[in-house]
Every structure is written in structure tokens, then in C-alpha cells.
Amino acid sequence: MTDSLMNTPIASASSNADETLLQLKGLQKRYDQTEVLTDINLDIKHGEFLTLLGPSGCGKTTLLRLIAGFEQPTAGTISLDGMQMAGLPADKRPVNTVFQQYALFPHMSVAQNVAYGLKLKKVPKDEIQTRVREMLAMVQLEHLANRKPQDLSGGQQQRVAIARAVINRPKLLLLDEPLSALDHKLRLQMQSELKRLQRELGITFVFVTHDQEEALSMSDRIAVMKDGRFQQIGTPIEIYETPANLFTAKFIGETNLFKAEVKGVYPKQPDRDGRVTNGRIEVEVCEAQVQEGKATLRNLRRPDFANDVQVGDIVNLLLRPEDLRIYDPADDGQAGLLGRVIESNYKGSTLDSIIELANGHIIKASEFFDEDDPSFDYKLNEAVKVAWVDGWEWVLPEEPLTGQETTLYKDGS
Numbered sequence: 164m165t166d167s168l169m170n171t172p173i174a175s176a177s178s179n180a181d182e183t184l185l186q187l188k189g190l191q192k193r194y195d196q197t198e199v200l201t202d203i204n205l206d207i208k209h210g211e212f213l214t215l216l217g218p219s220g221c222g223k224t225t226l227l228r229l230i231a232g233f234e235q236p237t238a239g240t241i242s243l244d245g246m247q248m249a250g251l252p253a254d255k256r257p258v259n260t261v262f263q264q265y266a267l268f269p270h271m272s273v274a275q276n277v278a279y280g281l282k283l284k285k286v287p288k289d290e291i292q293t294r295v296r297e298m299l300a301m302v303q304l305e306h307l308a309n310r311k312p313q314d315l316s317g318g319q320q321q322r323v324a325i326a327r328a329v330i331n332r333p334k335l336l337l338l339d340e341p342l343s344a345l346d347h348k349l350r351l352q353m354q355s356e357l358k359r360l361q362r363e364l365g366i367t368f369v370f371v372t373h374d375q376e377e378a379l380s381m382s383d384r385i386a387v388m389k390d391g392r393f394q395q396i397g398t399p400i401e402i403y404e405t406p407a408n409l410f411t412a413k414f415i416g417e418t419n420l421f422k423a424e425v426k427g428v429y430p431k432q433p434d435r436d437g438r439v440t441n442g443r444i445e446v447e448v449c450e451a452q453v454q455e456g457k458a459t460l461r462n463l464r465r466p467d468f469a470n471d472v473q474v475g476d477i478v479n480l481l482l483r484p485e486d487l488r489i490y491d492p493a494d495d496g497q498a499g500l501l502g503r504v505i506e507s508n509y510k511g512s513t514l515d516s517i518i519e520l521a522n523g524h525i526i527k528a529s530e531f532f533d534e535d536d537p538s539f540d541y542k543l544n545e546a547v548k549v550a551w552v553d554g555w556e557w558v559l560p561e562e563p564l565t566g567q568e569t570t571l572y573k574d575g576s
């Protein structure tokens with residue numbers, strides 16, 4: 164065997180799962196006067212599935228191209244398994260890339276396409292045959308080994324492309340929107356197949372998408388990008404539940420956003436027994452947003468935040484549609500924001516209600532459907548009071564206005 168990578172056993176990466184495989188330090192990329200990547204720092208562990216997520220033009224593909232070696236950074240370093248990549252051409256890096264366009268060789272069969280990389284490396288014929296068979300079994304294409312790419316469906320072609328990219332067991336596989344050409348159903352199926360394959364192979368994946376649902380369902384960690392900078396790096400739960408800023412909160416999922424005034428601050432401090440109590444703040448949704456039914460919150464989930472705000476500060480209060488609950492406006496025992504239902508969509512497991520608040524702002528509530536509750540199916544224009552499940556809110560500092568605040572509810576898609 165000519166290449167030491169060939170000897171790497173499948174799933175070898177799991178043995179050093181806590182170690183860093185890829186390290187990006189202070190990466191910057193400029194094209195002429197335009198800076199498209201700024202201060203990119205990231206450590207990716209062996210066997211990790213990391214997704215770069217962000218809107219079109221934020222620099223995801225450029226970052227992949229730097230890692231692959233198709234482009235050189237203007238500043239900063241890339242190291243892979245402790246080895247500096249600077250000056251190492253793309254074909255010498257233990258990295259493969261799968262693109263959105265499958266780029267299969269049309270005149271070659273499925274098996275020949277998959278065997279191509281091994282042939283180039285002059286791996287003995289019988290070993291190529293065994294490994295191609297194993298690989299095709301893994302992507303469930305054994306029965307199509309002799310077909311030509313044009314006689315395959317889009318999903319099958321993409322599986323061939325993935326098999327071809329992983330057969331020489333790269334340490335790192337870069338995937339640039341590999342599923343975006345597939346229809347919705349096939350895309351969902353390929354998402355779970357790709358995840359399974361990644362687990363079985365133990366290869367580290369850096370996956371690019373602008374689809375937030377895809378990122379949430381597939382990744383160990385997500386790096387959210389905007390204008391060439393990382394906004395937040397974290398697990399899907401961290402990114403969804405505790406977004407670092409308004410951009411992340413709005414880009415991932417749907418968010419109702421309220422301005423609120425800090426009414427009380429109780430910082431984290433030791434109690435009489437020396438135990439550190441959680442800090443908390445009290446806020447009140449700004450009166451301009453509600454004509455009646457002021458809502459005060461206690462014990463906000465943001466203990467660290469209590470050290471950074473003062474009474475009178477304005478903060479952003481974020482509530483996901485599933486955090487909201489709808490009440491009868493006549494229910495005096497329940498504080499809430501008054502409004503009326505302007506749209507009601509039955510979604511099978513949930514009932515999604517679009518509500519116009521008394522001040523004209525639009526919000527969205529998503530409640531689990533309860534067929535035993537006769538008041539659940541709201542009528543159009545029905546007056547309602549909206550509150551939220553205590554402790555499910557998230558608070559962020561006020562950010563400069565962007566002009567998008569007039570509509571509180573923003574569809575994240």
C-alpha cells in the first residue's frame with residue numbers, strides 16, 4: 164500500500180475522540196479590498212460532526228476552500244492532527260470534499276467511480292475490489308455497482324459521490340451543501356443516512372448548509388456565521404435555547420422578540436451558608452407594546468446576566484413560539500399580553516396561532532394540540548391573552564436597531 168492513510172482502520176478516530184483534529188487560528192481571508200473571513204478560531208475534535216451555518220455569502224464555502232487547500236488564508240493558521248497545512252497543496256492534505264454537484268465521471272460505472280481514488284494511489288486490484296464492495300454496501304448501492312451515474316436518482320448519485328470521497332479514509336471530510344439538490348423527502352432520508360455513515364466510519368465531518376433544521380438535526384456542534392465572522396459555536400441545544408445574540412436567535416428557528424425594562428437586579432452572591440445563589444433579574448415588557456395586562460417576569464434564566472444590567476436598562480426578551488401559552492382574556496389571575504387571533508394553523512401535533520397584539524405587533528404561539536380542551540381551537544379574531552411558561556424565556560442585551568423590529572415575530576426560514 165502506497166499511502167499510510169490506507170492502513171487507518173475504520174472508526175479509528177473514536178479512540179482519540181477528545182483530541183483536536185482540526186485547529187483554525189486567527190484565520191482571515193481577503194479578496195482585493197474585501198475581507199470575507201475575519202478572526203476565525205475553531206477547534207474540531209476527532210470524529211466530530213461540525214456544521215457551518217449561515218446565510219448566503221457569509222463565507223462558508225470560502226472557509227471550506229481554505230481548509231481543503233484550494234485557497235490560501237491572508238492571515239492565520241490551519242493545523243490538522245498537529246501538522247501545519249500552510250504550503251501543503253490540496254492533493255497532499257488528508258482531506259476530501261463532497262460538493263453540491265456530484266461531479267461523477269459519466270463514462271464510468273458506479274464501482275469504477277468509487278474505485279477511482281484507490282486506483283490513482285496504485286492500491287492492488289483485489290484490495291480495490293474488496294474495499295469498493297465494502298463501501299458500496301455501506302451506502303446501500305451494491306446492487307447498482309455496474310450502472311452509469313446518469314441512470315441513478317439524485318440521492319443515489321450523491322451516495323456514490325460520498326462513497327468515492329470516503330473510500331481512501333480521509334481524516335476529514337468537507338461537505339459543501341451536499342444535499343441541497345435533493346427534494347425534501349430524499350433530503351431528510353439522506354440526512355439520517357449521512358449521519359449513520361459518519362458514525363460508522365468515525366471520520367470527522369465539516370458540513371456546510373444554510374438550512375437551520377438540517378444543521379440542528381445532524382450536528383454535534385454548529386458554528387453560526389454572519390459576514391465572515393462566527394457568531395456562536397455550540398451544540399444544537401445551546402444554539403437554539405441560549406442564542407448569543409439576536410442574529411443567531413432569529414436565524415435558528417422562530418422567535419418572538421419583546422423589549423423589556425429591567426425592574427430588579429439580584430446578582431449572583433453567596434448566601435449565609437456560603438452557597439452561591441443564582442442571580443436573577445425582574446423585567447417588565449415595555450408598556451408601549453401592551454395597552455393592558457403588563458407582564459412581569461421573575462427568575463429569568465440568565466444568572467450571569469444579573470451582573471451586567473441595572474434597573475432601568477432595556478433588554479430583549481426572546482420567546483420561542485412553543486414558550487407561549489394562550490389564555491382567556493377574562494382570566495384575571497393570569498398576567499399577559501392582550502391580542503387577537505388572526506391566523507390559526509393546525510399542524511397535526513401542534514396548533515400554531517398568529518396573534519396581533521394590542522399595539523399591532525404580530526407574534527406566533529405554538530401549542531401542543533389538546534383535543535380534550537374545547538377552548539383550544541381559536542376562532543379568527545378571538546380575543547386572547549398571551550403569557551409564557553415561566554423560566555422558558557431568554558434575555559439578551561439590547562442591540563442597536565436594525566430596522567427589523569417592527570415585526571416581533573420573524574419566520575426563521
Ligand SMILES: Nc1ncnc2c1ncn2[C@@H]1O[C@H](COP(=O)(O)OP(=O)(O)OP(=O)(O)O)[C@@H](O)[C@H]1O
Pocket residue numbers: 194199217218219220221222223224225226373
Ligand atoms: N474568488 C473570489 N473573489 C472575490 N470575492 C469572492 C471570491 N469568492 C468568494 N467571494 C466573496 O466572498 C463572500 C463569501 O462567499 P462564500 O461563497 O464563501 O459564501 P457562502 O456562505 O458559501 O455562500 P453560499 O451559501 O451562497 O454558497 C461573498 O461575498 C463572495 O462574493
